[in-house]
Each structure stands twice: as structure tokens, then as C-alpha cells.
Amino acid sequence: SYNEFRDMRENNGEVFADLAALEFAVAGIGRDHEMRRSFAFLTSENYFSLMGVHPFRGRFYNAEECRPNANIPVVVASYGFWKRQGGRADFVGCTLQINGQPYTVIGISPEGFCGASALIAPDVWVPLGMRAQLGSAFGDSESMHDLANPKNYTLNLVGRLRSALTIESAKSRMPVISQRFNAMQSETEFQREVQIQKPSRFSLSTSPEDDGPITLIGTLLMAMAGAVLLIACLNLANMLLARGTARAKEIALRLALGASRWRIVRQLLAEGLLLAICGGVVGLILSIWCNNLLLHSLAALLNNVNFSFIVDLTPNFAVLAVTFVFCLIATALFSLGPALKATKSDLVNDLKQQVGEPARIGRFSRFFAPRHISVMAQIALSLMLLFAAGLFFRGAMKAAGLNPGFVAAGDLVTEMDFTLLKKEPADARREIFSIIQRAGELPGVKAVGVGTMLPYGNFTNTRRIMSTRSTLSNDPKAPDPGASALYTATTPGYFESIGVKILRGRDFTQSECENRDGRQVGIIDEEMAKKLFPNEDAIGQHVRYTIPPRDGSPNDIEIVGIVNTHRHDVNNETPLVRLFVPFAQGYTGNVFLHLRLATQGRQSVAGMIGTVRSTLREIDPDLPIIQMSPYVDLLDRCVGLWIVKLGATLFGAFGLIALLLAVVGVYGVKAYAVACRTREIGIRMALGAHRKDVFALIMRQGALQTALAVFVGMLLSLAAGRVLAQILYQVSPSDPFALITSSVILTMAALFACFLPARRATHVNPITALRTE
Incomplete structure (x- = not known):
């Protein structure tokens, strides 16, 4: 209650440096007969100072305006709301209609400020003294309008711990405060326990568990992005391995002339870092473009929800720093190994330009050469991402194909x-x-x-x-x-x-x-x-x-x-x-x-909006119209359906990128392997091997490596399905159709990538190949 808040603010056992009260309300905010429903946050006068912010313009409300039942209609507008209203210089001092009553704007909160939440923000901040007029967002009754009522338990408390305290140490002091709370009540009332938790960053709740779904989705997306990054790193590592082999004579000559191994490794790492930074910059630009697409989709959804959310996807220093760190990590992943391998060279052979795999390498060693292992890892990871995309796509198809049982058209x-x-x-x-x-x-x-x-x-x-x-x-086991x-x-x-x-x-x-x-x-x-x-x-x-x-x-x-x-x-x-x-x-x-x-046509239905709106305004100019739309549009913007479609789109994009990288990787490695084995292929053909034998030789190795990679990828896919089970829509995490389809698609793509180098190998001229040696 308000009295308990005041008592706890003054006597909290040296736990909080400051304590503020917060309540949520649904408000219809409008001007000129246009209204938008949004959240309004009712707070005590010290809420803004507790959060460490100053007004962008004007002032925040004072203690007199927050006094219970003060009924002084003043309001602080959010920065985003002020910008949506045109960003006028004279906005402070104007009048807003909130729930049909005039309020005077006394200030504007700073840009990006949304209180303790990272996502949900109000359009306006209202003093607690207006609680009776606005009510509560989560159930309300007339008896709960009076904040002076000692049994009005509607306030949420937000506190800032003293600098020397942690959450855990503060929790140990809560029983004393709980006893003080209960001592203020009559014996007939229920006993309460005061708990302290970090505020939820993604909801209007003091329960940290509410952040679970958002955290899970964010973790999964980061894992998928990490898998794509790993595939790209393996791909580039193969490229640098091939480049190191092509530069073997140059590196051997540098070493022979006295260059230290560490100096050459530094040079190769610098070249890799340059690639990583260039890729990071391009990726950052693409991410901004993709974020704009996501915000456009989210904006259409929020028009249906009719509440204000703050979603700032503009890159800041932290994003840039993380991008740079990932560039460094990527450099270590795809540059360090090839750089160390390039400096461990056989100077004599390299100076003689003995290009290609040494004859002493057996079939097993050649099959599991580092570049082939890298390619197989790419295929396995790509299959996992394709399978995840298939699960979400199957869910989206099921959701879109549901019969709702009513007719939305018309x-x-x-x-x-x-x-x-x-x-x-x-x-x-x-x-x-x-x-x-x-x-x-x-x-x-x-x-x-x-x-x-x-x-x-x-x-x-x-x-x-x-x-x-x-x-x-009373039997809990009874039906x-x-x-x-x-x-x-x-x-x-x-x-x-x-x-x-x-x-x-x-x-x-x-x-x-x-x-x-x-x-x-x-x-x-x-x-x-x-x-x-x-x-x-x-x-x-x-x-x-x-x-x-x-x-x-x-x-x-x-x-x-x-x-x-x-x-x-x-x-x-x-x-x-x-x-x-x-x-x-x-x-x-x-x-x-x-x-x-x-008529059931969407355009015809949408064409009636103007007529219906004017008719309703004739009945009541202040009619609280929140939205007017064809029902089919509202179904398309349904939150559940949007989430399923978004999952299919995001995971599908990751899967397609991974598939493309894997195909390029397979093609690059096989093309390089054929180039390295030109002499061997020429000898085989000179000794009577047919072109189909050479073609089978290359394809057989590629098919076996693909089969092994697909097998490992299927195991990874089943494990990933278990992780995704919580957010899948009516699809088994081990859905056989998605698993078989993704495996077949990836296998066909990998074999096609092997086909082109194998076909090229059949056109090797034995005389030309032997002459070049």
C-alpha cells in the first residue's frame, strides 16, 4: 500500500539508497478525436531521480502532485511520443486528452528512457496522485482507487541498492522488513513476505522467469549465427590453406633468407584480420538492413497490439565492440591454423616447387586431410541449420493451414x-x-x-x-x-x-x-x-x-x-x-x-472503413476507436502466427546461408584437390584409365565424405531439435520429413559441388599434365 511504501522508504534497514513506487495503467491518449491505447506509468515523484535521468524539456512532477488523491492533471510525455506528435517546440504546456480528461504536459523524458524495462515503455508518465482517474492495467475496482486506503495493495516498488550491497546480501535482510510490514496489519489480515528481485527487462513483472522465452529465443539465434560464423570460418580456413600451399615457395624463400617463423605468422594473421574486418563491416551493414526489415514487420504487428514498445536496433558502441571481438575470434579460427601450417614447410621440396600432396600420403590420410575434415564439418553444421529451418517451416505451414472455424473474409x-x-x-x-x-x-x-x-x-x-x-x-486424484x-x-x-x-x-x-x-x-x-x-x-x-x-x-x-x-x-x-x-x-x-x-474481397472491405468511421463519429465524436481493419489483416498480424512465421524466416535464412557456404566450400576444396592431383590424374590416364574411372574416383571420395558428414549432421540435428522443442509449433523435434528432406537437399547440393571438379578432372590432358611437372 501507499502507506507501507512511505514507511519502507524511510525505514528499510539500510538496504536501499532510494525507493520509488510504480503502477501501470491503460490510457487512451489522443488529440482532435483520435485516440491510441497505450500504457501509462504512474510513479512517485522520486522515480526519475532514482533512475538517474533528467528531463529533456520541462520538468518532472513533484511531491504535491503525487500526493494520494491530489488529482492534479499533469503528465510527462515520453521522447518517442513527443517525436510522433511532430516534435513541436511548444509541446510542453499543451493539453493532452487522456481517458477523455485534459492533462497538461509539464515535461518530456530523455530519449530512449523506458524505466526498468528494456522493451516496454509508456507514452506518458503520470503522478500517483492521478491513480483514481486512470485506474490499473491489470484489473481494477472502485474500492482500489483510493491510494490512502491501507488495504489498497496495488503498488510495485522499485529500489536502488546501496553501493556496498548485492542482491544476495539484500535478500538476507528482507525478513526483518517483512516483519515490519506484517506488524502494520491487523491480526485478521493475511501475512506477507517481502521479496527482492531484479526487474524483468522484457515484461511488466518483478518475476525474472518472465524473461525466459525471450532469453531462450535470443540464445538460439546467437547459436545459429555462431554456427553460420563457424561455417564461414572453416570455409575461409580452407581458402587460406590452399593459398598457403600456393605460396609455399614464397614462404620457404623467406624462411631460407632468415625471416623468423613468428614474423611470417604475424603477416598471415594480419592478412586474415583484414579479411575479417572487411567481412565484419559488410556484415554490420547487412545486419542494419535486416534489422530495418524486422522493425517494419514488427511495426505492423504493434499496430494490432496498440501498445508502445521501444525497440532500438541502431548499432551502438557495444555492438561495434562485439563485432570487432568477433572479427578477432574469426581471425583466430580461420587464420591461425593455416598460418602455423604454412610456416612448417619442407624448404627443399617447397623451393623445388613440388606442388601437390606427397606420394607417401595414404588413402585414409588423404580422406581425412584437414581441409576435408573442415568441409565435412561445414556439411554437418549446415544440415543442422537446414533441419531447424525445416521444423519451423513445417510449423508455419501448419499454422497457416489451420481452419479457424469462422469466416474472416468479408x-x-x-x-x-x-x-x-x-x-x-x-x-x-x-x-x-x-x-x-x-x-x-x-x-x-x-x-x-x-x-x-x-x-x-x-x-x-x-x-x-x-x-x-x-x-x-476435495480429492486431488478425482476427475x-x-x-x-x-x-x-x-x-x-x-x-x-x-x-x-x-x-x-x-x-x-x-x-x-x-x-x-x-x-x-x-x-x-x-x-x-x-x-x-x-x-x-x-x-x-x-x-x-x-x-x-x-x-x-x-x-x-x-x-x-x-x-x-x-x-x-x-x-x-x-x-x-x-x-x-x-x-x-x-x-x-x-x-x-x-x-x-x-462482398468478401479485402479491398472492398477496406474501402468501407471511411464510411463506417464517419458514421460512428456522427454518433459520438469522442468514440474511443482503437482500431478498424479487415479481419483478414488482423489474422495476418496475429502474434502467435507472426512468431511462427518469423521463426521460419530467420532459421530459413540461416539455413540457406549455411547451405550456400557449404556448397562453395565443397566446390573449392574439390577443385583445389583436383588441381593438386593433376599429375596423378595424368599418370592414371596415361596408363590406360578411362575418363569415367577418373570421374568415379573423385565422386566416390566426395560421396563418402558427404555421407559421413550427413550422418554426423543428422545426430547434431536431432540434438538441436530437442533444444528447439519448447518453441516449435505442433511439430515433433525429430520430425522425419524435415530430417529426410534437409538431408536430401544438402546431399544433392554437395554432390553437385563435387560434380563440377570431377567433370573437370576428366578433361585433363596427360601429356600437358606430365609436361608441367
């Missing part, structure tokens, strides 16, 4: 959030029904309906229900008679407008949807009917919530209709079950208006 969706205007629920419902009536009169509109949740949207609302004839057992259902309040016409069929029973009536205290009825989907009433007709049956409504409303719902099963997202193999209730009984403030048009 549906224009408008999201409106009446909670941003603090409008009374009864007034908002009346306005929504007026909107339905006016929208239904528009030309080309076949059906209109409103629901409180959007299938394939970004938010869910669930209720656990069970048959009224079932009872909950669960209930089911967790997606909970949606709808108006008449909703199912027709979204393209969902009523299989049995009926839709809700107008009176049921307008009267909050009317008859308790519900509609369920097929899956729910099968689960709760497997051997009987669900129509006329009664269900109840496992946790009764807090407002004391009746907990007995009669089933009056059954609709076909339809999905809510792409993340579950089996669609989640659904419960629909009349609109007035489940209205929460955020609604989705569906207009089913006579």
Missing part, C-alpha cells in the same frame, strides 16, 4: 474501449446498441454484432464452469468435472457477423442482451457440450461457475444454443472451449464490432 472489425472514457456501463451499452442499429443500415452490410473478445486477438478472458449436477471433490472456457459476451447477430454457425438452439434475444438482471442464459460450443454433457443433449441443461460471481448475481446458466467449435489462437492443437453470455451480463468495456459485408 468481416470489418472495429475495436472500441469505453473504459478509457470512464463511461458508465449502462450508458456505454446503450451507445453500443445505437451503433449496431446505425451500422446495420449501411449499404452492403449483411449482419452486425458485438463481442467482448476477438478470436485470434491478443487478450483472453476465461471462466471455469461445470454442470450444476456435478460437485467439486475434474469442470472446464476452463473462453468467456465472451455477445449481442444478437454476433455469430452471423463472424461466420460461426448455430448448430442447435438459438441466438440471444435483444431483451436478454439489454437487461443485465434478466434471465441467465448461455451458448456453448461443440467441444464444451461434449465435455460437460457427453451422452445427452446440452440444450436446456444448466451450468454454473466454479467460483460464484462476486456481485452476487445468480450462478445458474441455462444453455440455449450450441455453435460450431472455432479457434482463438494458433498455439493449441485442440481449440479451447467457449461460453457465450448475453452482452449486458458480461460487458467489460472493451468491445469488438463486426460488420459482415456482402
Whole structure:
């Protein structure tokens, strides 16, 4: 509570140098009747000083403005929000409409500042004294508006440890603070434990575990990039080995004239470093270009999410330093070995220009020569990356091919959030029904309906229900008679407008949807009917919530209709079950208006946006419209589907780059091997060998090396599949189709790379080959 925050700030056992309070709220921020939903952070007056920042312009709010229930409407705008508003010099002092109320901008936060989070940032910072007006982003009630209420436990605390303390040492002092907290409560209240954690860098949470998925994905991407880097290093190492062999006479001559081995190694390393730095610069430029593509894709997604995220992918000093370090590592990987080998030369043979592999090398040593081992490693790593790309591609195909169970084509969706205007629920419902009536009169509109949740949207609302004839057992081993259902309040016409069929029973009536205290009825989907009433007709049956409504409303719902099963997202193999209730009984403030048009073409649906928007503005100029879009566009920007597609794209790109590098590597090594064995091939052909024998000789070695590399690559692929299992979409981590397909593609590519040098070997002229020796 606020009182506990003040007490802890003054008496924290010498743990914190400073302590600030933080709360999150959803705010509708707009000007000139245009509104965007975003996060607003409500903080105490010392939050900015604790974070060590100063205002870019203007000032931050003071203690008086943060006093509980001060109700002084001032706001600090973020730097990004100020830039999006045109970056006007007179922005400080202007008025913003936040949740329908005027706020005065008193300052602008510094560029890039987003508080304790690295990704999620607010558009505005608001003093805690405005808590009653904005509310909370994660559930709110009227009793929790007053910060002076000692039972209002809605604040998050952010502290800066004293310089001599670590997290672990601070944790050991928390029990004393916990005892002080509990001593401030009455004996009837629950006991609490004060914990200290590093703030999550990627979410609005104090739980570090929330960073797990992002950390896992980042680690996997770094591992894939590292594998590609290793393949490239092996490729260049082969090139430098070949170059060292070609320069054998030059190096031998330098050594014979007194040059030290270390001096020659330094020269070769410098040449390798130059290659690495040039490659690093080109790679950095390509990464900036790829980052821009990723940001463009992310921007389209965030337009659907309607929250502000700070994603700065501009290279900074740290990125440049890491790039340089990787250049040094790459230099050591692909230059050091060839440089040391080049200086371990046989001066006599090298000065005599005895090019090629010595005759004493046997088949086994030639088969497992360093450059051949390098090529086989490239093939194995490339197969692993191709297999990973295949798994994600298979998942993306499955996600794209799912039947959602509704018809998105021809549906224009408008999201409106009446909670941003603090409008009374009864007034908002009346306005929504007026909107339905006016929208239904528009030309080309076949059906209109409103629901409180959007299938394939970004938010869910669930209720656990069970048959009224079932009872909950205290035995944890007993079968669960209930089911967790997606909970949606709808108006008449909703199912027709979204393209969902009523299989049995009926839709809700107008009176049921307008009267909050009317008859308790519900509609369920097929899956729910099968689960709760497997051997009987669900129509006329009664269900109840496992946790009764807090407002004391009746907990007995009669089933009056059954609709076909339809999905809510792409993340579950089996669609989640659904419960629909009349609109007035489940209205929460955020609604989705569906207009089913006579045409299903996307362009025709998009062409109606202007007409619908102007019609809605005629009803209410301040209508809190969050987004208006053809439903098919919203499905394409679905977060789950976007993540699956992004994984397929990124891993596919890594796989293709690795495949290209492996093919180039195989071709280069085989071409160099044929050049080194020109004399041997000439002798074989002079002694009667046919061209097909020479061709078979080169291809046989390449095929055996490819087979061995593919075998090792399959083992690596299966191991990689286990690592990727957590983020795969409905695909086995050992999917045989992906494994076989990637193996065949890589084998064919490697054999094609062997074919060209082998074909060239068959055209060696024995006389010319022997004469050159």
C-alpha cells in the first residue's frame, strides 16, 4: 500500500539508497478525436531521480502532485511520443486528452528512457496522485482507487541498492522488513513476505522467469549465427590453406633468407584480420538492413497490439565492440591454423616447387586431410541449420493451414474501449446498441454484432464452469468435472457477423442482451457440450461457475444454443472451449464490432472503413476507436502466427546461408584437390584409365565424405531439435520429413559441388599434365 511504501522508504534497514513506487495503467491518449491505447506509468515523484535521468524539456512532477488523491492533471510525455506528435517546440504546456480528461504536459523524458524495462515503455508518465482517474492495467475496482486506503495493495516498488550491497546480501535482510510490514496489519489480515528481485527487462513483472522465452529465443539465434560464423570460418580456413600451399615457395624463400617463423605468422594473421574486418563491416551493414526489415514487420504487428514498445536496433558502441571481438575470434579460427601450417614447410621440396600432396600420403590420410575434415564439418553444421529451418517451416505451414472455424473474409472489425472514457456501463451499452442499429443500415452490410473478445486477438478472458449436477471433490486424484472456457459476451447477430454457425438452439434475444438482471442464459460450443454433457443433449441443461460471481448475481446458466467449435489462437492443437453470455451480463468495456459485408474481397472491405468511421463519429465524436481493419489483416498480424512465421524466416535464412557456404566450400576444396592431383590424374590416364574411372574416383571420395558428414549432421540435428522443442509449433523435434528432406537437399547440393571438379578432372590432358611437372 501507499502507506507501507512511505514507511519502507524511510525505514528499510539500510538496504536501499532510494525507493520509488510504480503502477501501470491503460490510457487512451489522443488529440482532435483520435485516440491510441497505450500504457501509462504512474510513479512517485522520486522515480526519475532514482533512475538517474533528467528531463529533456520541462520538468518532472513533484511531491504535491503525487500526493494520494491530489488529482492534479499533469503528465510527462515520453521522447518517442513527443517525436510522433511532430516534435513541436511548444509541446510542453499543451493539453493532452487522456481517458477523455485534459492533462497538461509539464515535461518530456530523455530519449530512449523506458524505466526498468528494456522493451516496454509508456507514452506518458503520470503522478500517483492521478491513480483514481486512470485506474490499473491489470484489473481494477472502485474500492482500489483510493491510494490512502491501507488495504489498497496495488503498488510495485522499485529500489536502488546501496553501493556496498548485492542482491544476495539484500535478500538476507528482507525478513526483518517483512516483519515490519506484517506488524502494520491487523491480526485478521493475511501475512506477507517481502521479496527482492531484479526487474524483468522484457515484461511488466518483478518475476525474472518472465524473461525466459525471450532469453531462450535470443540464445538460439546467437547459436545459429555462431554456427553460420563457424561455417564461414572453416570455409575461409580452407581458402587460406590452399593459398598457403600456393605460396609455399614464397614462404620457404623467406624462411631460407632468415625471416623468423613468428614474423611470417604475424603477416598471415594480419592478412586474415583484414579479411575479417572487411567481412565484419559488410556484415554490420547487412545486419542494419535486416534489422530495418524486422522493425517494419514488427511495426505492423504493434499496430494490432496498440501498445508502445521501444525497440532500438541502431548499432551502438557495444555492438561495434562485439563485432570487432568477433572479427578477432574469426581471425583466430580461420587464420591461425593455416598460418602455423604454412610456416612448417619442407624448404627443399617447397623451393623445388613440388606442388601437390606427397606420394607417401595414404588413402585414409588423404580422406581425412584437414581441409576435408573442415568441409565435412561445414556439411554437418549446415544440415543442422537446414533441419531447424525445416521444423519451423513445417510449423508455419501448419499454422497457416489451420481452419479457424469462422469466416474472416468479408468481416470489418472495429475495436472500441469505453473504459478509457470512464463511461458508465449502462450508458456505454446503450451507445453500443445505437451503433449496431446505425451500422446495420449501411449499404452492403449483411449482419452486425458485438463481442467482448476477438478470436485470434491478443487478450483472453476465461471462466471455469461445470454442470450444476456435478460437485467439486476435495480429492486431488478425482476427475475434474469442470472446464476452463473462453468467456465472451455477445449481442444478437454476433455469430452471423463472424461466420460461426448455430448448430442447435438459438441466438440471444435483444431483451436478454439489454437487461443485465434478466434471465441467465448461455451458448456453448461443440467441444464444451461434449465435455460437460457427453451422452445427452446440452440444450436446456444448466451450468454454473466454479467460483460464484462476486456481485452476487445468480450462478445458474441455462444453455440455449450450441455453435460450431472455432479457434482463438494458433498455439493449441485442440481449440479451447467457449461460453457465450448475453452482452449486458458480461460487458467489460472493451468491445469488438463486426460488420459482415456482402462482398468478401479485402479491398472492398477496406474501402468501407471511411464510411463506417464517419458514421460512428456522427454518433459520438469522442468514440474511443482503437482500431478498424479487415479481419483478414488482423489474422495476418496475429502474434502467435507472426512468431511462427518469423521463426521460419530467420532459421530459413540461416539455413540457406549455411547451405550456400557449404556448397562453395565443397566446390573449392574439390577443385583445389583436383588441381593438386593433376599429375596423378595424368599418370592414371596415361596408363590406360578411362575418363569415367577418373570421374568415379573423385565422386566416390566426395560421396563418402558427404555421407559421413550427413550422418554426423543428422545426430547434431536431432540434438538441436530437442533444444528447439519448447518453441516449435505442433511439430515433433525429430520430425522425419524435415530430417529426410534437409538431408536430401544438402546431399544433392554437395554432390553437385563435387560434380563440377570431377567433370573437370576428366578433361585433363596427360601429356600437358606430365609436361608441367
